[in-house]
Amino acid sequence: MKYSKINGQQFISMVINASAKLEDEKAYVDSLNVFPVPDGDTGTNMSMTFRAAVREVEGHKSTNIGEVSKTLAKGALMGARGNSGVILSQIFRGIAKGLEGKDEVNPFELTLSFIEGSKSAYRAVMRPTEGTILTVIREVGEKAVELHTDDCTELMRNIVEISKDTLERTPEMLPQLKAAKVVDSGGMGLVVILQGMYEALSGEMTERKTEEKAPAESYVAARDTHTEITFGYCTEFIILAEPDNGAFREYLETMGDSIVYVGYDDIIKVHIHTDEPGLVLAEAGKLGELTKIKIENMREQHRNLQDVPETVGHGENPAALEDTEAEAKKYGFISVSVGEGLKAAFLDLGADVIIEGGQTMNPSTEDIVKAVESLNAEHIFILPNNKNIIMAANQASEISHKDVHVIATKTIPQGITALTAFNPESELDANIRSMTGSLKEVKSGSVTYAVRDTEIDGIEIRQGDYLGLLDNKIVEVERDLYQLTEALIERMVDEHSSALTVFYGSDAAEEEVQAFMEKLEEKYGDLDVMSLAGKQPLYYFIISVE
Template sequence: MGYLNIDGQIFYNMVVNASNKLEEQKEFVNSLNVFPVPDGDTGTNMSMTIRNAVLEISNAEETSIEVIVKQLAKGALMGARGNSGVILSQIFRGISKGIQGKNQINSLEFANSLEEGAKSAYKAVMRPTEGTILTIIRAVGESAVKSQEKDITKLLEEVCSYGKTMLDKTPDMLPVLKKAKVVDAGGMGLLVILQGMYEALKNNMERVHLKEAGTAKIQSAAKNLGEQNIKYGYCTEFLIHSQVSDIQDFRGKLQGMGDSMVVVKDEDIIKVHIHTNDPGWVLSQAVKLGELSKIKIDNMREQHRHILNIDDFEENSSEKKIDQDEESHEQETESKKYAFISVSVGEGINSIFKDLGVDYVIEGGQTMNPSTEDILNCINSVNAETVFVLPNNKNVIMAANQAAELSNKTVKIIPTKTIPQGITAITAFNSDVDLNENVNAMESAISTVATGLVTYAIRDTEVDEKDIKRGDILGLIEGKIKQVGKDKFQVCGNIIDEMTGENSELISIYYGEKCNEDEVNDFVKKLEKKYEDMDIQCYSGKQPLYYFIVSVE
């Protein structure tokens, strides 16, 4: 069936089918990540991002494509995970911009919206790299605009075909892809989405239902939630249709009624999200501003218990822990000048950050990047004039920056790409100096930190003329594979050798959950003899995936 025009409900079916298709193929997309280390999460990040976007419009009966895509873009923005997810959210943001004021669109207007999506994506990246998802969205946007096809189904068929052609060329644009014999993972994820949209039109799908996501990530997130205090039990979300221009008074009233508060105004709609113990009171205040819609109230404790499938005894234990956590945070009710949020994973590493004064640790990092909304909710939960965020992972920085832009607070993202950089940054903080001095000091401090990682290969490949077999131990320095071996201690020792120099003074070692403590202690003793003029510190990080995280300063 041909489509000369598409409205909001047709577009809804297109993106739901796209989300389902990417959910099915996310592991394949993950497998395309260039490095053979266990952090290939491009497919997962993009799938979770578009899924969050679709959930935003899951109950929408609206037929206007402008309204549907605007809500979709908001959902993608809040749910964006990792660099690929943030770029995808910006693509939807650009598409939304391209169809403003339209109840339905024709093929030319759809083509123009794709081109707007490309422009928005490129603007979001400080140093755009060709041969990536950016190249694919630009190519399909340009091809769509040049097309003379009036049938949107056939237009999308052309777009997908040209997108596939460009994707196959990405190894020629990025030597690292050619060496690994793969195409770009983000580009493939985008192509899967476009193919899903095309199939929805081709097969004339009606009211497509969102398929259930894999449970592994959900359960992991639920366990992480259980380790934090659920002080306010009801997740309350709704829209206010209002002509009120100033929402500061309303935001102020809600401030003391919960946490994880987001109050965002867009034209004549106010979107509210808050965790509270009295959703009725919140709604009674909101209705004074205008008509309410899309009201959604979830009992978070009940959801948590259901996901984990725990019995009554475990439930009672969990409630006791929540009570203890509430008591430990009672003293945080007063506002303070500065607060810190850190992203990390590993019981030992999390404890180190807390001991150094971090107010909240967001559980995440490799393979489980927090979303923009995760970071934003944490920012809004901290009662401080200025909030510093330490992403501690290059794939979290873009989501952190988006969260900072959405917050009404003063937020400073310190661009830490590794755990050691995050630890060094917070130790450089001085509460007695002003904000700019602190930002400069922390950014200067992280530039002096060299970081090494020891992990394992998840597949056979060749990187920088190194023949790598699945299961090999890999030693990385600043993200580049420098050592390949069979023994994790030998590989770790070798990268420390490469990292140290005449001016090196401190070696820090954080060993993972799969390391034997006695063996680590023996290894450290050997290092102390070899580097007798340097200080060597060793900590139990209990991090997954990485046998060792090491730094030299």
């Protein structure tokens, strides 16, 4: 079907179909991960990010493509998960900038919006790497602008071909891809999205599957979860208005607790526990139009639960937040972790809120913002503990009105070391320097298994092999779990080492672990050797050497 111009409703159809297609293909995109580890999640992160964006425009009545794309971009920004999700959100943020103020666009104007998407994505990455999703979106913009067509459908068909051609060349740009015999996973995710957008215009719509609910994100707060419910109604909504001068937030503080108030451009997202949801909504309505209203009776929910678990999951709107009426303190800590033992370790070291996530599930920007808003602290530190969560944490710190500092911890051992380096008596700048500097003092190792045959840095890997990673790089491959783990530790320990800590996962056999630890204690008698049941999934061991 030919379209000389497309408007907001047509754009909505395009992104809805693209989201459905990406949901169908996410497992394949995940499988393209260069490392053959069992937690490749690029496709999952991109799909969850894009679904969060599309949910914001489903049912949107406007035909103004500028308004629709702006709403989509905000949904992507808040829903962004992992580096791939953050980059995708920035692409659509740029596209929205290119479409700003337009009721409908012709093919040339649509092309210019893709160029803006590329610029936005490149700005978001400190050291852009070619051969990735960045290259795909850049070449889409650069080559599409040379096309001369009066048909948006024809333009999108050509854009898909450009993106596929660029994707096929990514192994020539990144040796890691060529060695692993895969194309870039993030680039593939973008190709799937562009293909879905084209199919919507051409009439080749993807049949949508029943949408799965996102896995429950969980928060563990350092407080008693069995306390009496003070305010009975969990109330959430969005105000379509620019953030005010703070008067409405002050009003909210008189109406309840567990308040989350996030203002971004011309929307305000609100969460509050209150006994008067009607009054709150009436006051909010004075600021602008209300949407995404949800009210839940927490007392009723509480009565239906005989036992409240320590970790409380609340779907895509986790409400296990700290009481914002709690006494203010100077410093607050948010840590990302998965595994009951690891969570407990962070809480013992002083973390206030644990966001459940890590390699197997990257929290969204909105998850992190909610955790930030839950803390009543003058200065708040975020410990991502995973390199794929740092960008979302940085994005959350930019959105929040609070004083937030991201300590760029890439591993669990780095997060624990950073917390131990914190001194509550020191000033902010001194603590930032101390915590950041401490990351150089710890070596991080992990042990998992290969999900497919491949070759990494000249190392032949077969499906089922145990993999030893040192600072996120595969350095050991073996068929024997404990032989590999011992070899990995030998690489990590040197004459300057003083402590060895082993966090064993949920798949490690307790008796075998204890026998192995006795061997390590004898072998490294001059080190402080200890073990802890981290209970993390997929990784048999996480190892820290200081």
